[in-house]
Structure formats: structure tokens, C-alpha cells
Amino acid sequence: MKTYHASTFIKRAIIGVAVIFAQAKASAQVISFVIDSSKFKMALLPMLDTIYKDDQLPRFELINLTRNNAGQAKLDSIKRIIKKKDEINLDKVNGIVEKHGWLGPQEIGMNGSQGIFLVIQHADLATQKKYLPLIKQAEKEGKTLSSNLALLEDRIAMREGREQLYGSQGFKDKVTGTSYIYPIADVGQLDQRRKQMGMPPMAAYVKNWDLEEYKKKLPEIAQIVKEQNIR
Numbered sequence: 382m383k384t385y386h387a388s389t390f391i392k393r394a395i396i397g398v399a400v401i402f403a404q405a406k407a408s409a410q411v412i413s414f415v416i417d418s419s420k421f422k423m424a425l426l427p428m429l430d431t432i433y434k435d436d437q438l439p440r441f442e443l444i445n446l447t448r449n450n451a452g453q454a455k456l457d458s459i460k461r462i463i464k465k466k467d468e469i470n471l472d473k474v475n476g477i478v479e480k481h482g483w484l485g486p487q488e489i490g491m492n493g494s495q496g497i498f499l500v501i502q503h504a505d506l507a508t509q510k511k512y513l514p515l516i517k518q519a520e521k522e523g524k525t526l527s528s529n530l531a532l533l534e535d536r537i538a539m540r541e542g543r544e545q546l547y548g549s550q551g552f553k554d555k556v557t558g559t560s561y562i563y564p565i566a567d568v569g570q571l572d573q574r575r576k577q578m579g580m581p582p583m584a585a586y587v588k589n590w591d592l593e594e595y596k597k598k599l600p601e602i603a604q605i606v607k608e609q610n611i612r
Contacts, residue, residue, distance in 0.1 A: 534546060545564070546574055563606065
């Protein structure tokens, strides 16, 4: 049995990085796990590895193309690939969860479990809402990171036009291209809520984060969201 400790997968999953996890209590925030690979559902691992890579690799390619100011044709092409792979992955995840229920890192490894979560996180709103109760229960049972639950709750809130709780979701102004953090409820308590979910302070999550400046701009940000129907 190996003991692992992790604080990644909060902003994004990273392929090929060795992440160490330590044991966590299911009754508290879930930030870590004890993983015994001898107990894995080995037959599922090849498919789960493919799911994880098919979710992440095209998204990393899109990020790189965007940073390198690639042409619109290249960006549209990789976006089509992402859409297709997401559809295939969701079909696989639906089948896995229907047969096995939620599978935590203790059963299929960290990448396997994170792959299932990421597919849901990148799915449509109806799918996210369908799986939210299952992920809440998995978090209570210590079978998924508390930060995963926070990310999903924020994503659903944004898509429903509600303020987010944990500050994980951002957007770009469709007119100016300026990046913003989507409106946050009770922003003065943000870091306290993030800490409760095993997430780092906002200043460690967002470059040049300034709470007071965000408070001042919040009405403006909310207006942009409303006018541009940001979801």
C-alpha cells in the first residue's frame, strides 16, 4: 500500500505528473487518499486512461494554440475534436457509472477517478445536475476531492445565471476580450469557503487577485454577464 498526498487538480488536471496523496477522513474535507493499487478494478483501467487523456490532451493543445495566436481555422478544428471526444467520453462514463456507481481513487487510481469527474465537469448542464447528488455523496464518503464538488457547484451556478460560491469560474468579455472572475456570492467570505473545500486562497489561484478591487468592479462585472448572457 502506498500513501499519496495531493493539492493539484484544483485548476486543471495535469498528465504525467506524479502526485502524492495522504489519507483523509470522509467526514471532513477530502483533500487526499490512501491508494492501494492491488485493489484496483484492473479491467477498467485501460478505458479510463483513454478517457482521461482524450479529455485533457486536446484541451492542452487548444491552450497552446491560443497562447501562440493560432489562426481561427486551427482553433475551430481543435474545438470540434474536443466536442467529439467529449461526446464519446460521456457515453463511456455513463456506462461505467451506471454499472459500478461512483468510482473513487481507491478503486481506479487518481487519474481514473479524476477522468470521470472531468468528463462530467465538461458536459452539458443537464448532465452536471444529474450527477451532482452522486458527487456530493462521493465527497461525503471520501471518494472524490472536495474541490471537485466545489468546481461542479460553481459551474452549475454559472450556467444557471447564479453567483458562484468558490470563485473557480471565469469568463472573457465578448467585446473587449478582458478576463473576469464570474460574480461571487458573499465575496468577503470567499477564502473561508475555499479553505473548507481544500482549495488554496484566491490570491494563489488568480494572478494579481485584489479582493477590494474585485468588490468595486463586481457591479460592472455583473452587468457584463447580464448584457452578454454569459453562461
